[in-house]
Amino acid sequence: MSGSDSELEVLGGQMKDRIRNVLGRSLAIREVDAGSCNACEVEVNALTNPIYDIERFGLHIVASPRHADAILVTGPVTRNMERGLVQSYNAMAEPRMVIAMGVCAIGGGLFRECYACHKGVGEVVPVDVYIPGCPPRPQAIIQGIMVALDKWQQRK
Amino acid sequence: MKVTNLFRFYRLGVGKRGVVTTRYPNGPAELPAAAQCAPELTGKCDACGHCAEACPTKAIAVTTSKFTIDLGDCIYCGECARGCPKGSIVMGKNCELSARKREGLEVSYDVRQ
Ligand code: SF4
Ligand code: SF4
Ligand code: SF4
Numbered sequence: 001m002s003g004s005d006s007e008l009e010v011l012g013g014q015m016k017d018r019i020r021n022v023l024g025r026s027l028a029i030r031e032v033d034a035g036s037c038n039a040c041e042v043e044v045n046a047l048t049n050p051i052y053d054i055e056r057f058g059l060h061i062v063a064s065p066r067h068a069d070a071i072l073v074t075g076p077v078t079r080n081m082e083r084g085l086v087q088s089y090n091a092m093a094e095p096r097m098v099i100a101m102g103v104c105a106i107g108g109g110l111f112r113e114c115y116a117c118h119k120g121v122g123e124v125v126p127v128d129v130y131i132p133g134c135p136p137r138p139q140a141i142i143q144g145i146m147v148a149l150d151k152w153q154q155r156k
Numbered sequence: 157m158k159v160t161n162l163f164r165f166y167r168l169g170v171g172k173r174g175v176v177t178t179r180y181p182n183g184p185a186e187l188p189a190a191a192q193c194a195p196e197l198t199g200k201c202d203a204c205g206h207c208a209e210a211c212p213t214k215a216i217a218v219t220t221s222k223f224t225i226d227l228g229d230c231i232y233c234g235e236c237a238r239g240c241p242k243g244s245i246v247m248g249k250n251c252e253l254s255a256r257k258r259e260g261l262e263v264s265y266d267v268r269q
Contacts, residue, residue: 134231139185144254
């Protein structure tokens with residue numbers, strides 16, 4: 001392994017330690033698509049590719065809100081997804097957190113005037129962190145997760 | 157063996173990229189040259205309002221003293237930058253803009269005539 005590779009591992013370890021400190025374990029995130037255009041999902045997928053590779057920090061995208069510490073919500077919350085979002089929120093164990101990703105989830109974005117959806121996640125469940133962008137870059141999502149970690153640390 | 161022959165081109169290093177993983181968040185966010193993030197007011201502004209008119213999500217509010225972009229509405233399309241007759245708006249490269257409050261996404265600038 002070259003010098004820069006091992007340095008990368010060490011630095012990545014620091015973020016891992018922070019997650020351990022704050023949560024006592026890995027951070028599990030459930031992605032909830034509340035009517036997004038799917039561009040946000042593409043960026044969430046990119047988080048686990050070899051370039052952004054969030055699993056090296058102990059950040060996992062999990063298959064159920066029951067397994068999750070936080071839900072990452074995209075989309076303006078359509079009428080059909082309102083119940084699903086509330087159920088996902090209620091299924092999470094405390095301490096839980098809601099991260100609104102993309103301008104749709106923040107305030108409705110381009111779909112603000114639409115009759116079939118809410119104006120953002122905040123109208124349905126309380127939001128803890130907002131990640132702006134349409135869609136937000138993978139780096140922006142990682143930064144949003146770090147802001148969420150700060151919030152957790154303060155709650156402790 | 158047949159199988160080794162099948163994967164011989166990997167041994168020759170075809171398509172080999174080395175380490176591609178980004179340093180972020182422990183280093184700076186390295187964005188591609190074409191990437192555009194939130195717009196920024198960088199130059200003079202005479203509060204003409206062309207940018208606010210061009211914005212599809214009405215994210216910009218301009219008065220004679222203050223220029224405000226609500227990043228919670230901005231879709232990074234660049235219409236405001238194209239619509240500004242003075243060329244004062246540039247699409248920035250800063251993507252680290254998350255906030256804990258909705259109001260924290262509002263960015264204000266003092267208007268310089
Ligand atoms: S924020 Fe943009 S990219 Fe994300 S779901 Fe809404 S329209 Fe699509
Ligand atoms: S980039 Fe597009 S959405 Fe954002 S302020 Fe400019 S015109 Fe509005
Ligand atoms: S930024 Fe440009 S388009 Fe917008 S009000 Fe100022 S001068 Fe006019």
